[in-house]
Amino acid sequence: MKKIAICCMVLWATALAACKDDRTVVLDQPRPSFSLVESDEESAESTWLSAEYDYSGGGVITQVGFSYKREDQNVYTDVVCADGEWTERNAWYRLEGLQPETTYRYYCYVVVDGVRCNSISNTFTTAPEGTDPSKPEPVFGDPSAHGVTSSGATVQCSYTYRGDQRIDKSGFRYRKSSESAYREIASAEPASPIVCTLAGLEPNTAYTINAYVVVEGRTYRSADAVFTTVGDASQTVPSFGSPVSYGVTATSAGMACTFSYGGDATKITEAGFRYKTAAASSYTARAVSTAPGEKSITVDGLSSSTAYDFHLYVVVDGKTYRSAEGSFTTQKQSGTQSGAKYAGWAELPAEQVKSGDYYYAYHITDVNNATGRKARNYGVCYSNELKCAVWVAAPMHPFYAAKNVKRTDAYGSDPDIPISQPGKWTGYTRGHMLGSAERLVSRTANVQVFYHSNIAPQLGQPYFNTGGGAWNTLEDWVDTQWANTSDTTYQVIGSYWANKNKKVGGTTIPTHYYKVLLRTKGHKNKWVVDCSRDELQCIAIMVEHRTYSKNEVPQPSQYQSKGMLHSVKEMEEMTGLTFFPNVPNAPKDTYNASDWGL
Numbered sequence: 034m035k036k037i038a039i040c041c042m043v044l045w046a047t048a049l050a051a052c053k054d055d056r057t058v059v060l061d062q063p064r065p066s067f068s069l070v071e072s073d074e075e076s077a078e079s080t081w082l083s084a085e086y087d088y089s090g091g092g093v094i095t096q097v098g099f100s101y102k103r104e105d106q107n108v109y110t111d112v113v114c115a116d117g118e119w120t121e122r123n124a125w126y127r128l129e130g131l132q133p134e135t136t137y138r139y140y141c142y143v144v145v146d147g148v149r150c151n152s153i154s155n156t157f158t159t160a161p162e163g164t165d166p167s168k169p170e171p172v173f174g175d176p177s178a179h180g181v182t183s184s185g186a187t188v189q190c191s192y193t194y195r196g197d198q199r200i201d202k203s204g205f206r207y208r209k210s211s212e213s214a215y216r217e218i219a220s221a222e223p224a225s226p227i228v229c230t231l232a233g234l235e236p237n238t239a240y241t242i243n244a245y246v247v248v249e250g251r252t253y254r255s256a257d258a259v260f261t262t263v264g265d266a267s268q269t270v271p272s273f274g275s276p277v278s279y280g281v282t283a284t285s286a287g288m289a290c291t292f293s294y295g296g297d298a299t300k301i302t303e304a305g306f307r308y309k310t311a312a313a314s315s316y317t318a319r320a321v322s323t324a325p326g327e328k329s330i331t332v333d334g335l336s337s338s339t340a341y342d343f344h345l346y347v348v349v350d351g352k353t354y355r356s357a358e359g360s361f362t363t364q365k366q367s368g369t370q371s372g373a374k375y376a377g378w379a380e381l382p383a384e385q386v387k388s389g390d391y392y393y394a395y396h397i398t399d400v401n402n403a404t405g406r407k408a409r410n411y412g413v414c415y416s417n418e419l420k421c422a423v424w425v426a427a428p429m430h431p432f433y434a435a436k437n438v439k440r441t442d443a444y445g446s447d448p449d450i451p452i453s454q455p456g457k458w459t460g461y462t463r464g465h466m467l468g469s470a471e472r473l474v475s476r477t478a479n480v481q482v483f484y485h486s487n488i489a490p491q492l493g494q495p496y497f498n499t500g501g502g503a504w505n506t507l508e509d510w511v512d513t514q515w516a517n518t519s520d521t522t523y524q525v526i527g528s529y530w531a532n533k534n535k536k537v538g539g540t541t542i543p544t545h546y547y548k549v550l551l552r553t554k555g556h557k558n559k560w561v562v563d564c565s566r567d568e569l570q571c572i573a574i575m576v577e578h579r580t581y582s583k584n585e586v587p588q589p590s591q592y593q594s595k596g597m598l599h600s601v602k603e604m605e606e607m608t609g610l611t612f613f614p615n616v617p618n619a620p621k622d623t624y625n626a627s628d629w630g631l
Contacts, residue, residue: 065086065087065094065145066088067152067153069083070140070152071084071155071596072139075157075158076160077133077159077161077162078130078159079130079131080128080157082128083123084099084141085122087122088121088145090145093145094121094143095146095147096113096114096143097119097143098111098112098142099111099114099128099139099142100112100139101137101139103132104136104138104156112126132159133162134160134162135159136157137158137159139155139157140152140153140154169194169196170194171193171248171253172194173191173192173246173253174190174191175258176242177258178242181291182263183293184232184235184262185230185231186260186262187228188207188230188242188244189226189228189229191226192227192244194225198249200246202223202246202247203223203227204218205217205220205227205244206242206245209238209241210239211239217245223246223247224627225625236272236293237261237262238262240259240262242259243256270296271292271301273291274356275290276288276344276356278343279565280618281363282363283335283338284363285331285332285363285617286331286335286361287329287618288332289327289565290306290329291327292347293325293326294325298323298325301325301348302348302350302351303347304320304321304323304348305319305345306321306328306343306344308332310336311340311341312340317332318346329565331563338362338364340361340362341360342360343359344357372384374395374412375395378412379521379523380426380524382525382611383610385414385610389417390416391415391417392417395449396411397410398474399477408433410427410482411425411426411481411487412427419530420538422466424525425525426523427526428522428523429523430515430522431518433472434473434474437474438473440469441483443479444457444485444488445483445485446485446486454485455485456485458540460537461490462490463491465482465487466488466526467482471512489540489543489546490542492580496580496585497578497579497580501586502581503576503585503586507576510589514629515552520556520558520559523550523616525550526546526548527546527548527549528545529543529608531544532544544577545575545577546575546576547573547576547604549572549573550571550572550574550629551570551613551616551619552570552571554567554568554569554628561619566620571601571612571621572598572624573600574598574599575599592631598624598626599624600622600623600624601619601622601624602621
């Protein structure tokens with residue numbers, strides 16, 4: 034069967050609570066450990082659930098089963114595996130009576146001497162009505178249009194395909210919404226996302242688009258979407274598209290609008306957005322570049338639960354032109370979640386208050402020793418209880434890795450964290466969270482990554498924290514996501530404890546390590562905070578912390594099939610952290626492996 038779910042360890046006392054099952058209790062004896070929990074062969078109404086687990090305790094397994102619910106519901110339903118559907122190491126169950134095209138969450142449970150232990154939860158989505166599970170169809174996201182002008186647009190749509198058949202081609206169909214006949218344009222590459230550039234469109238006209246994928250000669254199509262071109266670019270006054278808001282939170286919002294201008298562009302002296310509360314009489318202005326095209330900004334410092342009006346304006350030859358008025362209402366302020374320490378650091382998770390346990394440090398370094406220029410290096414959350422970093426967050430860009438100095442090996446305690454920090458462990462290597470090779474821009478930058486707050490216990494040989502090992506392979510792959518690019522990849526490197534059984538040198542040894550990544554799609558040279566959801570991509574990759582044989586080391590091309598990929602939202606559920614709170618449009622609830630070359 035195709036491995037489309039995640040490999041996972043059993044949740045212990047703290048992690049078990051994430052399953053939200055009040056029957057879960059803590060065992061004093063050894064617990065079952067789950068090595069695999071997956072779904073497979075989804076049809077419109079059914080799927081196979083299966084699990085692999087190990088139990089070496091002295092208790093008796095009295096029941097095995099699965100619990101599931103629709104993703105949008107709160108209550109799980111248990112199904113019990115009958116005799117012949119489970120052994121001491123395996124369980125499987127045919128789940129039927131499901132709804133088509135619906136996402137379900139599920140987990141496996143094992144009852145030992147009357148005590149129930151749950152695996153981590155996972156999701157699957159049933160197929161559309163009438164789908165043959167042996168020949169799955171592509172599943173499309175929503176098509177969208179960007180960079181819309183009076184005569185053209187870039188259209189994009191992501192899709193996933195789990196079948197083994199050949200993908201012949203992909204592309205878009207488009208037509209005037211007032212007409213019935215479509216024109217067709219093929220994409221340069223059939224892989225997801227499908228991206229095409231439309232030209233020769235008519236100004237101020239609504240167009241209907243849908244994406245298509247051809248699999249073994251059979252064509253599949255996405256849902257329709259509609260966009261409208263802007264006014265005639267030959268006009269000598271600016272022509273505006275419709276203003277839209279996006280990423281609205283309790284204190285911030287994004288605004289976007291398009292304008293075209295057919296006259297002498299040098300006469301445009303100013304452009305920007307103006308916004309105000311609906312009850313106010315005066316606007317606040319924020320400037321943008323004066324070049325015609327799509328404009329967007331994100332503003333913060335707004336009042337919660339408040340209605341705002343806004344518009345795009347352009348000044349030509351001293352005369353001000355403006356778009357139609359847009360509006361949005363900020364969300365209610367919950368007041369339950371601390372934000373990130375610095376609003377401008379897109380990579381930072383939200384701080385959590387754990388008195389006497391969590392300590393935070395934010396390191397600033399010189400970019401170049403000769404010039405004295407400064408830049409942020411990384412932020413870290415360090416646990417006094419676990420004596421290990423919970424996370425390290427850092428921006429990744431080629432200028433940080435300029436080879437100006439050699440590795441310093443300057444191991445030492447973090448001076449900004451006023452507690453003891455073990456930095457060496459018997460049987461484990463000194464594993465960097467943020468690597469030394471990524472911070473060779475200056476001596477100060479490299480010294481800081483040797484602080485013990487950035488060093489964690491990692492297995493060396495065989496094949497974890499060593500050349501060609503599981504962790505090093507992931508580090509090398511991550512480097513390909515930002516090396517020689519114009520944009521920044523924002524990275525969170527984290528430790529995870531499925532159990533807290535092993536302690537060495539005062540440190541509780543993590544059972545897993547992970548990386549959470551965020552960047553623009555196509556390495557767009559734009560700050561992620563100002564990007565729309567469709568301009569961003571994020572993903573999480575988790576590696577089990579254990580010894581590997583050389584042939585066992587997961588390669589990037591295997592990350593999806595081995596269940597190592599997760600959405601950032603899933604990682605938040607597992608860790609209890611909040612990632613990228615400074616980037617409200619980060620698509621944390623989804624990921625597309627092909628966006629990352631996986």
